[in-house]
Amino acid sequence: MAERTMHIPSGSVPPELACPITPVVELIFSRWTTAILWTLHRDGPHRFTELESHIATITPKVLTERLRALERDGLITRTYHPEVPPRVVYDITDLGRSLSPVFAALANWSDNLSDVERARRSFDAKRKRKRR
Amino acid sequence: MAERTMHIPSGSVPPELACPITPVVELIFSRWTTAILWTLHRDGPHRFTELESHIATITPKVLTERLRALERDGLITRTYHPEVPPRVVYDITDLGRSLSPVFAALANWSDNLSDVERARRSFDAKRKRKRR
DNA sequence: CTGTATCCCGCAAGATACTG
């Protein structure tokens, strides 16, 4: 873990006081955004409906919200083609691509999910025993 | 970030269908948890009130909730010392420590936060221009 | 096709007060 003292951006909310990476977390990991970034990163540019059907359970409203936020943050681009019917293509930016080491670290760690599962079962079992 | 809810995914069908790292994200990055894990990892074991005052803006109720969840997931330990007054010490586990590469990747990426800020200003400026 | 515009709800999170 990095031991450096980092600048804490102003305008951030409470938890940052104790943890310098919280701003990054809150920036990147709002719900659905990893799915969107991951898709664009791995499979290239997508149109609105392509993303919609690929993520499957997201509603158009929420997808629009997330895409706007990601575009505003400079992580994806939105390209409008004035055709009939209109066509809009979303793609990941270099800034968005720079997240790949983060994603790789997360993907690596997913090996530990089974340990988490086991810990949960153990914890719940103990709780059940104490209850009765 | 994170589920932002690491708690039992409510009624919704999870986004991990489109993104394999989403489960990890939802596990680790619920609000406050990075601050807790970061603190325990960097500064060693802490008592309840030590965490409370270190994170400063968290309420005891929420801190308890997060600590329980992290304990259940096997990422931290809770040790009760039956003294007078009672003493409880929280510490990070090996499983929790194994998140270091993830945190390091995130800390590294925080250099890009300034780019995000710039992108936001640019985006907002464009919006303003179009509006009038 | 690519979105808005509304309305609505669950629940994480906050405030406050109290206890073994």
Next chain:
DNA sequence: CAGTATCTTGCGGGATACAG
């Protein structure tokens, strides 16, 4: 000290309808 117990609230996210 280390938490519960209760009540309230903000808002992310869902459902539905509709528009350019």
